[in-house]
Amino acid sequence: MKWKQLLSTKRFGMEAYYEKRDDDRTEFQRDYDRLIFSAPFRRLQNKTQVFPLPGSVFVHNRLTHSLEVACVGRSLGMNVAHQLKEMKRTDTPFLDEIGSIVSAACLAHDLGNPPFGHSGEKAIATFFSEGNGQHLQSKMTDEEWKDFTCFEGNANTLRLLTHQFIGRRPGGFVLTYSTLASIVKYPYSSTYSDEKKQKFGFFDSEKVDFEKITKELGIPRLASNPNRFARYPLVYLVEAADDICYQIMDIEDAHKLKILTTNETISLFLGYFDDHRKARILETLKMVKDENEQIAYLRSSVIGKLVDQCSTVFVENETEILNGNFNSSLIKHLPEQLSNAYKVCSKIAFDKIYRSSEVLDVELAGYKIILTLLDNLVTAVLNPEKAYSQQLLMRIPEQFETGSESTYGKIMAVLDYISGMTDIYALDLYRKITGMSIPTL
DSSP: OOHHHHSOOOBTTOGGGOOOOOSSOOHHHHHHHHHHTSHHHHHGGGSBSSSOSSOSSOOOBHHHHHHHHHHHHHHHHHHHHHHHHHTTOTTOTTGGGHHHHHHHHHHHTTTTOOSSHHHHHHHHHHHHHTSTTGGGGGGSOHHHHHHHHTOOHHHHHHHHHHOOOTTSOTTTTOOBHHHHHHHOSSOSBGGGSOTTTOOOSBOGGGHHHHHHHHHHHTOOBOSSOTTSBOOOTTHHHHHHHHHHHHHHHHHHHHHHTTSSOHHHHHHHHHTTSOHHHHHHHHHHHHHOOOHHHHHHHHHHHHHHHHHHHHHHHHHHTHHHHHHTOOOSOGGGGSOHHHHHHHHHHHHHIIIIITTSHHHHHHHHHHHHHHHHHHHHHHHHHHOTTSHHHHHHHTTSOTTSOTTOSSHHHHHHHHHHHHHTOOHHHHHHHHHHHHTSSOOOO
16 A cells, blocks of 8 residues: 555545635644534434433543544654655655544544443444344345344444435535544454454445445555455544543543552553653653543553553654554553553453442343334335334434335434434433323323
8 A cells, every 4th residue: 555545635426526725724624623513423422431410429421532533643744744754755745634534534433432431332233133023034145144243333334424324415425535434443254254253344235335435545455354344544643542541531530430540540541661761751740630631641641651651662664553563552552561461451441430330230231121112113114104114204304215115224324313413312212102191191
């Protein structure tokens, strides 16, 4: 892969209508602005990141998480661009825009996630693999069926950004090819996903669109597995920004919610630094009496350290990345001390945060709500002639193609609708469908 082809201002779906703009914004900055003013992005403010919403203590939701990831991603991209320029990559246009591309992709990276965090994804998948949707397998191809039994928010993000919903223009958000490619962490379909992780980057419905992106940017298929493509280089920076933010910010949120003590949190964050830097940090902490400010200072110091190191790892492995031979995340290539500190934080997060009663309660409720919505809405789109189905279908906005000719298309329309819901909207619709909430007459 070559930077000159990888960094493209061409927009997906509107290639024939390209026009030069007169203002000072670059095409990649336009991507960022287009995303941040969009309705799907605004809805992230009412989607669970990890902890329940809302609460007496403000913790992260999908929107604040995405904004912070975009901020870290921009820093990573700017660092990498600066180092590449020092390596005399002067023949590459738009090199200075790497930060803008990465930050835009970071803004969009969670847009396809359904309500209630990762439990929403699991609920959708289990509805088809072990729930009331099992009987539908015979009505679609193996590839289509696996899209549902392994439902993936990452793949759903690409669909949301590129699909022409009813009444919308071709190309969906009409983002640049470079920004779209930066979002696809797993450049293969569900059919060729890892059996253990079951992660993939695009649904069968977007297979042709993704192949179009790879052709435009010169992204090759892997020699070791032609069913998979090489990762677009900037994906590594988007992934690193997400890894840094969710790990470090979840620790800070756990401190605010008193799941972790101040001493526990300080100890976790100090683990990222050598003795010299640790001594300087402790001197600063003595001047700060507010415990939340102490943790905020430490958090910012850790993020700064991880940004610098991940940028260095990327540049040191640039050749392998461009050749499609780099098969890991940047986080996994950190120096030993940083790597060990990150692993300790990961273990604490898993043991004390992701298994906490607050988080588990949201997951349990989310499962029940998602499964009930799916059961009713899928039955409605597959049996539109029934009276109750007709009433329920009137709740689904016209942009979703519930009248598709295929079973796969009908169900995808339902998933488009449900995955776009906020936690509050999904809960409200669940209450209405189950009769728990009856409008005042």
